[in-house]
Amino acid sequence: MQSVITERHDDVLVIIVNNPPVNALSWHVRQGLSDGIDQALGDDDIKAIVLRCDGSTFIAGADITEFGQPPQGPDFLAVLNTFERAAKPIVAAIHGTALGGGLETALVCHYRIAVPTAKLGLPEVKLGLLPGGGGTQRLPRVVGVEQAAIMVALGEPISAQKALDFGLVDALANEVSLAADAILFARACIAKGPRPTRERAVAGDIAIIERLKTENARKWKGFEAPYANLRCIAAAAAHPVIEDGLKVESHEFRSLMAGSQAKAQQYMFFAERQAAKIEGLAKDSPQREIKKVGVIGAGTMGGGISMNFLNAGFPVTIVEMVQENLDRGVGVIRKNYEASAVKGRFTSEKVEAMMGALTPSLALEDLADCDLVIEAVYESMDVKKDVFGKLDAICKPGAILASNTSYLDINEIAASTSRPEDVVGMHFFSPANVMKLLEVVRGESTADDVLATAMAIGKKIGKVAVVAGVCHGFIGNRMLATRQEPAMQLLLEGATPAQIDDVHTDFGMPMGPFQMRDLAGMDIGWHRDPSKVETIRDAFCAAGRFGQKNGKGFYDYDEKRVGTPSAEALAIIEEFRATSNLPKREISDQEIVERTIYPMVNEGYKILEEGKAQRASDIDVVWIYGYGWPIYRGGPMFWSDIEGAGKIVEALERNGTPVAAALRAKLSPPH
Ligand code: 3H9
Numbered sequence: 137m138q139s140v141i142t143e144r145h146d147d148v149l150v151i152i153v154n155n156p157p158v159n160a161l162s163w164h165v166r167q168g169l170s171d172g173i174d175q176a177l178g179d180d181d182i183k184a185i186v187l188r189c190d191g192s193t194f195i196a197g198a199d200i201t202e203f204g205q206p207p208q209g210p211d212f213l214a215v216l217n218t219f220e221r222a223a224k225p226i227v228a229a230i231h232g233t234a235l236g237g238g239l240e241t242a243l244v245c246h247y248r249i250a251v252p253t254a255k256l257g258l259p260e261v262k263l264g265l266l267p268g269g270g271g272t273q274r275l276p277r278v279v280g281v282e283q284a285a286i287m288v289a290l291g292e293p294i295s296a297q298k299a300l301d302f303g304l305v306d307a308l309a310n311e312v313s314l315a316a317d318a319i320l321f322a323r324a325c326i327a328k329g330p331r332p333t334r335e336r337a338v339a340g341d342i343a344i345i346e347r348l349k350t351e352n353a354r355k356w357k358g359f360e361a362p363y364a365n366l367r368c369i370a371a372a373a374a375h376p377v378i379e380d381g382l383k384v385e386s387h388e389f390r391s392l393m394a395g396s397q398a399k400a401q402q403y404m405f406f407a408e409r410q411a412a413k414i415e416g417l418a419k420d421s422p423q424r425e426i427k428k429v430g431v432i433g434a435g436t437m438g439g440g441i442s443m444n445f446l447n448a449g450f451p452v453t454i455v456e457m458v459q460e461n462l463d464r465g466v467g468v469i470r471k472n473y474e475a476s477a478v479k480g481r482f483t484s485e486k487v488e489a490m491m492g493a494l495t496p497s498l499a500l501e502d503l504a505d506c507d508l509v510i511e512a513v514y515e516s517m518d519v520k521k522d523v524f525g526k527l528d529a530i531c532k533p534g535a536i537l538a539s540n541t542s543y544l545d546i547n548e549i550a551a552s553t554s555r556p557e558d559v560v561g562m563h564f565f566s567p568a569n570v571m572k573l574l575e576v577v578r579g580e581s582t583a584d585d586v587l588a589t590a591m592a593i594g595k596k597i598g599k600v601a602v603v604a605g606v607c608h609g610f611i612g613n614r615m616l617a618t619r620q621e622p623a624m625q626l627l628l629e630g631a632t633p634a635q636i637d638d639v640h641t642d643f644g645m646p647m648g649p650f651q652m653r654d655l656a657g658m659d660i661g662w663h664r665d666p667s668k669v670e671t672i673r674d675a676f677c678a679a680g681r682f683g684q685k686n687g688k689g690f691y692d693y694d695e696k697r698v699g700t701p702s703a704e705a706l707a708i709i710e711e712f713r714a715t716s717n718l719p720k721r722e723i724s725d726q727e728i729v730e731r732t733i734y735p736m737v738n739e740g741y742k743i744l745e746e747g748k749a750q751r752a753s754d755i756d757v758v759w760i761y762g763y764g765w766p767i768y769r770g771g772p773m774f775w776s777d778i779e780g781a782g783k784i785v786e787a788l789e790r791n792g793t794p795v796a797a798a799l800r801a802k803l804s805p806p807h
Contacts, residue, residue: 140168163209193232229318257293264398281340400770434465440568573762644766
């Protein structure tokens with residue numbers, strides 16, 4: 137099948153792209169576009185041209201799989217130039233998503249029409265790139281500097297209506313008759329002739345550039361692409377002749393393309409999509425139908441989990457044991473929704489509709505008609521087994537019984553039921569209504585359709601779901617645990633909590649080990665005997681420094697929970713060091729990386745070799761979406777290749793950490 141065909145409609149030639157799944161601009165599409173435009177320009181009877189796509193979308197961008205490969209087929213920029221300079225009017229007819237190179241192609245067409253459901257955008261920044269097909273120079277000529285700067289720097293697509301308001305599309309077409317509407321529109325453009333974007337002037341105020349930088353300073357920390365995008369917009373405003381701006385764009389594009397951030401972000405694009413695939417199961421493998429959801433526990437976790445399902449339109453029954461806790465949990469959900477409504481995220485009608493779909497209950501029996509029940513109770517095996525035993529007796533046959541446990545053995549939980557095949561782990565991350573990650577834990581008896589349903593429902597509620605095997609802490613928490621002990625040891629040897637945390641935040645993590653410890657609360661699992669001080673943690677708890685919850689931990693906290701280094705905390709560490717007779721020494725930042733981040737990477741390889749993760753990229757997805765690992769570093773496994781397996785193995789050995797076989801195997805390339 138040809139990926140581009142042409143269709144003659146009297147005096148209009150329609151060029152049709154058909155390159156499933158997203159009509160990406162693969163080399164054969166560029167070839168087809170080039171041939172199509174040549175055909176139209178070479179035929180005097182053709183007076184106007186339409187560019188449209190078959191399938192679910194307009195061109196969704198360059199073919200990312202071609203990046204880094206030897207060039208093939210016609211040069212994209214040359215094809216764009218031929219379109220823009222054509223002496224006959226060209227109309228882009230847009231449905232689905234016109235993204236990246238797709239929107240750049242539409243921008244060299246002289247007119248654009250779109251169906252109301254279409255979306256248009258330049259999301260290259262999310263791939264660590266910028267629009268390298270003239271987008272940074274043409275978009276400001278059409279929508280002005282302000283809107284263009286926002287679109288390229290944030291990468292969010294806009295609706296067809298907004299595109300119409302900004303002049304990016306000239307008219308909205310009927311949803312079902314786009315192809316015919318486009319031909320009529322093209323005919324109407326014959327008298328007006330072509331309207332090359334390059335000849336339009338750039339209007340607008342470049343003050344937006346500094347404003348965006350200030351507003352996004354935190355979010356963009358460490359990222360190169362947003363700034364490069366904005367430099368290109370500044371160039372568009374500075375240079376009246378488009379060629380001058382295009383030179384800047386080309387230089388910036390090539391420099392991003394050559395760097396590691398773009399490689400990492402493109403890798404993550406595919407990693408995220410790959411994570412949805414379950415090894416050994418076909419894409420269309422059978423699933424169970426989920427119409428009604430039950431959640432046990434109305435605490436922070438249960439409430440957040442419920443909100444995910446309510447947001448996605450599922451009725452939810454939430455069960456607690458005590459009326460007061462139930463009321464509090466439901467109250468928090470309402471408060472969260474109302475706060476979102478104030479910010480304009482929901483209408484108040486939607487808030488009421490979602491609250492109306494929530495049934496609070498004190499009886500597990502009310503879960504009898506649920507298709508999926510997620511348990512989010514206290515993290516204790518005995519408690520969980522008791523709950524699952526009861527669910528086994530109550531829930532209808534075929535219901536999926538899921539546990540939100542973050543560490544415990546799903547097989548043992550499943551064994552407390554007579555239907556272990558219906559049991560699966562669904563581990564949400566806190567705050568559960570915000571964090572994108574969902575670890576779906578596959579027990580040894582979990583049925584294929586249960587696993588497939590849990591993964592699919594994760595996607596439906598807006599999560600990135602990753603399959604994990606049963607082990608203590610699954611993928612994410614198991615790796616996280618390996619940095620805790622060395623971090624404590626580094627304190628004893630002379631580093632401060634702030635130094636260690638700074639290394640982690642400078643690396644791009646949202647917080648370091650001690651900030652996280654303070655957030656979680658240090659007294660969880662503490663023996664509660666202040667006279668027994670065997671670890672630094674004991675010393676902190678004995679001194680009543682429990683973390684953020686009581687305003688003092690490794691840091692001192694103000695009423696807004698902003699932490700500052702604490703003299704008292706440092707004194708506790710000094711005192712403990714004195715009792716351990718450890719000499720204090722200067723610790724370098726590199727040593728902190730080697731002793732806290734390398735062990736996490738090493739654990740990732742162990743998880744991989746034990747088959748607890750399906751693939752290395754799944755581990756990276758867990759860390760990006762569950763723990764805020766900086767996406768521009770591509771996750772711990774991707775990063776280990778950038779950092780170098782040799783360097784990591786050498787440091788782990790030097791520090792006495794047993795090296796994972798799968799990591800060591802990287803040292804000797806396969807024959
Ligand atoms: C660019 O254009 C640079 C330019 O400035 C030119 C410079 C010179 N290429 O997401 P889905 C695959 S950069 C190759 O699950 P959805 C995807 O991997 C590009 N493959 O579907 C998946 O494969 P599989 C700028 C691509 O309906 C399948 O298509 N454009 C591409 O949920 C379905 O994808 C973008 O960044 C691609 N460009 O969402 C847009 N896109 O089935 C990127 C997708 O084997 N794409 N695939 O796993 C998207 O945002 C979404 O795919 C889209 C559809 C919204 C289009």
